[in-house]
Amino acid sequence: MKIGMIGSGVVGQTLGAKLAALGHEVTMGIRAPGPEEMARPRDNAATLAEWTAKSGGRVASIAEAAAGAETVFNATHGEASLAALAAAGKASLAGKVLVDVANPLDFSRGMPPFLVPALSGPTSLGEEIQKAFPDALVVKAFNTVAAAVMVDPSLIPGEHDLFVAGNDAGAKARVTEIARAFGWKNIVDLGDIAGARASEALLPFWVRQWMVGGSPLVNIRVARG
Amino acid sequence: MKIGMIGSGVVGQTLGAKLAALGHEVTMGIRAPGPEEMARPRDNAATLAEWTAKSGGRVASIAEAAAGAETVFNATHGEASLAALAAAGKASLAGKVLVDVANPLDFSRGMPPFLVPALSGPTSLGEEIQKAFPDALVVKAFNTVAAAVMVDPSLIPGEHDLFVAGNDAGAKARVTEIARAFGWKNIVDLGDIAGARASEALLPFWVRQWMVGGSPLVNIRVARG
Numbered sequence: 001m002k003i004g005m006i007g008s009g010v011v012g013q014t015l016g017a018k019l020a021a022l023g024h025e026v027t028m029g030i031r032a033p034g035p036e037e038m039a040r041p042r043d044n045a046a047t048l049a050e051w052t053a054k055s056g057g058r059v060a061s062i063a064e065a066a067a068g069a070e071t072v073f074n075a076t077h078g079e080a081s082l083a084a085l086a087a088a089g090k091a092s093l094a095g096k097v098l099v100d101v102a103n104p105l106d107f108s109r110g111m112p113p114f115l116v117p118a119l120s121g122p123t124s125l126g127e128e129i130q131k132a133f134p135d136a137l138v139v140k141a142f143n144t145v146a147a148a149v150m151v152d153p154s155l156i157p158g159e160h161d162l163f164v165a166g167n168d169a170g171a172k173a174r175v176t177e178i179a180r181a182f183g184w185k186n187i188v189d190l191g192d193i194a195g196a197r198a199s200e201a202l203l204p205f206w207v208r209q210w211m212v213g214g215s216p217l218v219n220i221r222v223a224r225g
Numbered sequence: 226m227k228i229g230m231i232g233s234g235v236v237g238q239t240l241g242a243k244l245a246a247l248g249h250e251v252t253m254g255i256r257a258p259g260p261e262e263m264a265r266p267r268d269n270a271a272t273l274a275e276w277t278a279k280s281g282g283r284v285a286s287i288a289e290a291a292a293g294a295e296t297v298f299n300a301t302h303g304e305a306s307l308a309a310l311a312a313a314g315k316a317s318l319a320g321k322v323l324v325d326v327a328n329p330l331d332f333s334r335g336m337p338p339f340l341v342p343a344l345s346g347p348t349s350l351g352e353e354i355q356k357a358f359p360d361a362l363v364v365k366a367f368n369t370v371a372a373a374v375m376v377d378p379s380l381i382p383g384e385h386d387l388f389v390a391g392n393d394a395g396a397k398a399r400v401t402e403i404a405r406a407f408g409w410k411n412i413v414d415l416g417d418i419a420g421a422r423a424s425e426a427l428l429p430f431w432v433r434q435w436m437v438g439g440s441p442l443v444n445i446r447v448a449r450g
C-alpha cells in the first residue's frame with residue numbers, strides 16, 4: 001500500500017520505518033524538502049538522510065506525499081496538525097483513510113503538557129480534523145502510547161489495549177489490520193470520531209504515569225464488569 | 226474513625242454506607258438538613274431518611290459533619306465542591322485527611338460531559354481544593370470508577386487499579402488503608418496532588434467506555450514495560 005506519512009519526528013519516523021519494513025511504499029511528507037532538511041538533526045530522532053537510508057522510505061513535500069498515497073498518517077504535533085494537513089490539500093485527502101496519531105498537547109507552560117483548550121473539552125483534534133476535511137476517512141489511533149510501542153506492543157508485557165475511533169467502519173477495519181500487523185491483539189473501538197475525545201484525554205494520564213513510573217513504556221488495559 | 230461525608234448523592238451515600246458498615250461513625254453533611262431534605266427524592270439514590278435507616282449513618286449540616294470528623298470526604302459535584310467545602314470551613318478541615326472523590330464535569334452541553342476548563346488543563350479540582358484549603362491533607366482518590374465499584378472492586382473481575390494523589394504520605398497511607406478495606410488490591414500512587422490532573426483526565430475516557438460498552442462497570446489497569 002502507498003502510505004503518506006505527514007510528520008518527520010520520532011512518531012513519523014517510527015511508524016514510517018515499520019510500515020516500510022512490512023512492505024508498504026512510504027513517502028514522508030515534510031514542509032520544506034531539500035538537502036538542508038535531510039541533514040538537520042532532530043530531537044530524539046534520526047536525520048531524514050539516516051531515516052531514508054535505513055528504512056527505504058523516501059521524503060517529499062507534504063502535498064506530494066498525500067497526493068500519491070492510498071492511506072495518510074498524521075504524525076505531526078497536534079497544534080500544527082490542521083495547518084500541515086491543509087498543506088496536503090483537501091483533494092488529496094478526499095476518500096482516503098487518514099490515520100490521526102497526533103495529540104493536541106500544549107507545552108507552553110513546560111512539563112507536563114495539557115490538552116490545548118480549543119482542541120479538547122467538547123471537541124478533540126480528531127473531530128476538528130474530520131470537520132476540516134469532511135471527505136477524509138479520519139481514524140484516531142496509535143495516539144495513546146509511545147512511538148516504539150505503537151509498532152511493537154510486545155515492549156509492554158501482558159494484555160493492553162489500542163484504541164480506534166472514526167466514522168467509517170471500513171477505514172477502522174483497515175487501521176485495525178495495520179495495527180494487527182504491528183502486533184496489536186486488543187483493539188478497542190471507541191465508536192465514531194468523537195471517541196477521539198476519550199483517547200486524547202488519556203494523554204495527561206499517560207504523561208503522569210511516565211513521570212511517576214520513570215518509563216514511557218506504559219499503556220492501559222480496559223477491565224469490564 | 227469519625228467520617229464527615231460531604232455530599233448526599235449516590236457517591237456520598239454509597240461511600241458513607243460502606244464506611245458505616247465497616248464500623249466507622251459516618252456523618253453526612255448537607256446544605257440544609259431538616260425533614261424536607263430527609264424525604265426529598267434524589268436522582269439514582271435513596272432518600273436520606275432511607276439512607277440513615279439502612280446505613281446507620283446520620284445527617285447534619287456540612288459545617289457540623291466536617292467539624293466532628295477525623296477524615297472528611299468530598300463527594301459533591303465537582304463544580305460545587307469549592308463552595309461546599311467553604312461551608313465546611315477552613316478550620317474544620319485543617320490538619321485532616323480530605324479525600325476528594327469529585328470530578329469537575331461540565332454537563333452544560335449535555336452528554337457526554339467534559340472537564341470544566343477552569344478546573345482542568347494546567348490545574349485540577351484536587352489542586353484547587355488543596356490551594357483553597359492549604360492546611361487540609363487532600364488526597365484525590367476513588368474518582369475514576371462508579372460508586373458501586375469504589376466500595377466493591379470485585380464487581381469488575383481481574384486486575385484493575387485505583388489511583389491516589391496527594392502531597393502528604395501519611396494521608397495517602399490512610400486512604401490506601403480505607404481502599405484496602407473496600408477490597409482494592411492495586412493502588413497506584415500518582416505522586417503529589419498534581420496527580421489529580423491525571424485521574425480527573427480519565428473521566429472523558431471512562432464515560433466513553435461506558436457509552437460504547439453499555440455498562441458503568443469499567444475501569445483500567447496500568448500495564449508497564
